[in-house]
Amino acid sequence: MRGTEPWTTRLSTLMSSPEARLAVIAVVVFVVMAALSPDRFLSAQNLTSMAFQFPEFAILALAMTLTMLTGGIDLSVVGIANLSAIVAAMILTSFAGAGATGGDAALWLAVALRPRSRWASVAGLFNGIAIAIFGLPPILATLGSGLIFTGIAVAITGGSAVMGFPAGRRLDRQRAFVRNSGAADPVRAAGAGAFAAC
Amino acid sequence: MLGRSIFAIGGSVESARRIGVNVRATQFFVYVYVGMLAGLAGVIHASMARVANPFDLVGLELSVIAAVVLGGARLAGGYGTLTGTLLGVALIVLVRNSLVVLGIPSTWQSVAVGLLILIGTGLPAWQAKRAAARAG
Numbered sequence: 001m002r003g004t005e006p007w008t009t010r011l012s013t014l015m016s017s018p019e020a021r022l023a024v025i026a027v028v029v030f031v032v033m034a035a036l037s038p039d040r041f042l043s044a045q046n047l048t049s050m051a052f053q054f055p056e057f058a059i060l061a062l063a064m065t066l067t068m069l070t071g072g073i074d075l076s077v078v079g080i081a082n083l084s085a086i087v088a089a090m091i092l093t094s095f096a097g098a099g100a101t102g103g104d105a106a107l108w109l110a111v112a113l114r115p116r117s118r119w120a121s122v123a124g125l126f127n128g129i130a131i132a133i134f135g136l137p138p139i140l141a142t143l144g145s146g147l148i149f150t151g152i153a154v155a156i157t158g159g160s161a162v163m164g165f166p167a168g169r170r171l172d173r174q175r176a177f178v179r180n181s182g183a184a185d186p187v188r189a190a191g192a193g194a195f196a197a198c
Numbered sequence: 199m200l201g202r203s204i205f206a207i208g209g210s211v212e213s214a215r216r217i218g219v220n221v222r223a224t225q226f227f228v229y230v231y232v233g234m235l236a237g238l239a240g241v242i243h244a245s246m247a248r249v250a251n252p253f254d255l256v257g258l259e260l261s262v263i264a265a266v267v268l269g270g271a272r273l274a275g276g277y278g279t280l281t282g283t284l285l286g287v288a289l290i291v292l293v294r295n296s297l298v299v300l301g302i303p304s305t306w307q308s309v310a311v312g313l314l315i316l317i318g319t320g321l322p323a324w325q326a327k328r329a330a331a332r333a334g
Contacts, residue, residue, distance in 0.1 A: 018269075019269075019279060019285060022285040022286065041295075041296070046295060056255075057265070057290075059236075064262050064266045065266050068275060069276065078236075081243065083237075084241060085254075121230055124233020125233070
């Protein structure tokens with residue numbers, strides 16, 4: 001009996017932290033789903049789909065956490081994300097085009113990603129000035145600026161999507177990715193993005 | 199120092215100012231940094247979808263807030279962890295995909311995510327209230 005006492009108290013202190021509780025819930029959901037329909041839930045396609053959803057969602061959430069820690073909130077993340085994606089896409093498609101491959105495409109990718117990180121920083125700077133200097137409430141400042149950024153993005157493209165990125169090697173990579181059903185592709189995308197953000 | 203300043207501002211702006219935190223510079227940094235991260239997420243989205251659509255991510259910000267709150271961060275600030283946020287994101291992605299796999303139509307997804315948020319944030323809040331009542 002004496003041996004079990006410290007074990008249970010240790011477990012209860014561990015479970016009192018919200019992170020541990022969440023981790024347990026996530027694992028339980030995963031295991032239950034895997035048990036309910038192993039062939040569909042554990043399929044490469046489903047795992048790939050989850051791995052693709054994770055990075056962009058998680059990066060936005062990490063950004064949002066930071067503002068929430070200061071007691072603020074940032075509703076303009078989507079506007080900034082769309083605007084900078086469109087700026088990068090416009091540069092890519094107008095200079096490199098769908099025909100570009102290999103080194104040519106990689107070069108223009110690097111060229112396109114530099115101004116987009118500046119753009120995103122400028123958008124953040126706008127929020128920073130409004131909140132830190134003019135003292136607007138974060139929720140109102142970012143709601144307004146988010147609408148502005150989305151509006152600029154819509155105006156630049158005329159409301160349509162930008163397509164025709166350089167082909168690169170995506171198809172091969174995706175096939176290899178599905179075959180291995182690892183998390184290589186999103187991780188690589190995140191790595192490339194982090195490099196460009198520097 | 200920067201991280202502590204961020205937490206201090208979240209706790210109380212006035213207290214942070216009085217212990218010598220540069221509130222303006224910290225807030226400035228936070229929003230610029232968040233802008234950069236958002237841009238990064240946008241480019242990743244566009245490069246994975248192969249399309250840059252100005253209407254693509256609209257509405258996602260509320261799911262993001264849900265994930266962050268589910269991860270244990272307080273809306274009022276001063277409390278929260280990055281690990282919790284990542285776990286919150288993982289949980290929402292898991293539940294969304296599970297519903298599809300189970301054959302529940304995707305039109306019911308937002309109901310499930312809404313329930314998840316209500317339970318995930320309501321339970322700790324209720325527990326805290328009960329603990330406070332018991333303490334007197």
